[in-house]
Amino acid sequence: MxxxxxxxxxxxxxxxxxxxxxxxxxxxxxxxxxxxxxxxxxxxxxxxxxxxxxxxxxxxxxxxxxxxxxxxxxxxxxxxxxxxxxxxxxxxxxxxxxxxxxxxxxxxxxxxxxxxxxxxxxxxxxxxxxxxxxxxxxxxxxxxxxxxxATAHLQLGADIERIDTRSQQFRTTFLTATENAWISSATADLADMLVTATWSVKEAVLKALQLGLTVDTRRVTALCRFDGDLTQWTPVQIECDSLLIPRRNVNDGVTTPVAHQLTGWWRTADAYVLSMAALEMAVPR
Ligand SMILES: CC(C)(COP(=O)(O)OP(=O)(O)OC[C@H]1O[C@@H](n2cnc3c(N)ncnc32)[C@H](O)[C@@H]1OP(=O)(O)O)[C@@H](O)C(=O)NCCC(=O)NCCS
CATH class of the missing domain: 3.90.470.20 (4'-phosphopantetheinyl transferase domain)
Known part of the structure; x- marks a missing residue:
């Protein structure tokens, strides 16, 4: 928990x-x-x-x-x-x-x-x-x-952002085409909140990966779906470039991403979006 x-x-x-x-x-x-x-x-x-x-x-x-x-x-x-x-x-x-x-x-x-x-x-x-x-x-x-x-190695990332209007340039520089299409398909008056939430979840994921903003944020895609109460934690659909996942040696210098699961949640609290991402990685036997 x-x-x-x-x-x-x-x-x-x-x-x-x-x-x-x-x-x-x-x-x-x-x-x-x-x-x-x-x-x-x-x-x-x-x-x-x-x-x-x-x-x-x-x-x-x-x-x-x-x-x-x-x-x-x-x-x-x-x-x-x-x-x-x-x-x-x-x-x-x-x-x-x-x-x-x-x-x-x-x-x-x-x-x-x-x-x-x-x-x-x-x-x-x-x-x-x-x-x-x-x-x-x-x-x-x-x-x-x-x-x-825990039976797996766990790393958590958390982020808070104030809900603000962000420019179209921000959206194209930091968000993926899939995220932008999803946000544009939602009601226009939710756009600021959804852009903020998408950005926040990316930061939470990159913190869970312990990378921070050292990589292009478009290597993570986060779809902040919502269903009813925005002040309740809601799961996020996350996809992440597998090259960002810690790797393990399989043989002779060949590496593969460790078996993992990346889970995220978001919600609002007053004028802020809160987000969390949990990275669960299999421990090598
Ligand atoms: C980490 C980073 C994503 C934080 O983003 P932010 O929106 O500026 O700040 P937030 O308040 O959301 O998060 C800051 C906290 O993230 C944590 N953090 C920093 N680097 C982190 C990493 N690689 N992985 C996970 N968490 C990290 C720290 O706890 C930091 O708070 P603290 O310095 O008070 O302890 C971003 O600053 C970053 O990636 N920096 C890396 C580049 C760098 O090294 N810059 C110089 C640092 S001053």
């Missing part, structure tokens, strides 16, 4: 002003905060981290009856930028987590976002969840999927 949380800057005036709330952020995170050059990034990072920490804490309560302090729940980064949910080593010890799982993990890792100053790391354990974070215009949306107990 996927857990998710949507938070708005309006509900968190301190975070919206770029001020970290006491007891929420660790010392490494506070150092990280000082490294942001732009106020907007600082504010969205704070709201995104706050939302992720709340989601992680409620997940640990539900799954393990363990109440972790927010400043012990951290979000590290894979080298490509994908988030990693971490419980700091002291709290991991308190919770009886296997201590041989303790690692030193980077708080910063995305190409292009490596600020000057010390490399910030955190010592802790990776929590058995796939976490995804997204921000848009004063809102943050986080989702997580439990990975322990």
């Amino acid at each position: 996927i857990d998710w949380l949507l938070q708005s800057a309006a509900e968190h005036p301190d975070l919206a002003r770029g001020v970290p709330s006491p007891g929420v952020f660790s010392s490494a995170e506070l150092l990280r905060l000082e490294q942001f050059r732009f106020d907007k990034r600082r504010r969205e990072w704070l709201l995104g981290r706050w939302t992720a920490k709340q989601l992680l804490r409620s997940h640990l309560r539900d799954q393990y009856a363990f109440d972790a302090p927010l400043d012990a729940l951290l979000v590290g980064r894979e080298p490509g930028g994908a988030p990693v949910a971490i419980l700091d080593s002291q709290q991991a010890l308190n919770a009886g987590w296997p201590m041989d799982a303790v690692e030193t993990l980077p708080l910063i890792g995305a190409a292009g976002e490596q600020p000057a100053g010390p490399a910030l790391t955190v010592v802790g354990v990776r929590l058995p969840v796939s976490l995804s974070i997204s921000h848009s215009n004063g809102a943050a949306f986080c989702a997580l999927l439990r990975t322990n107990g």
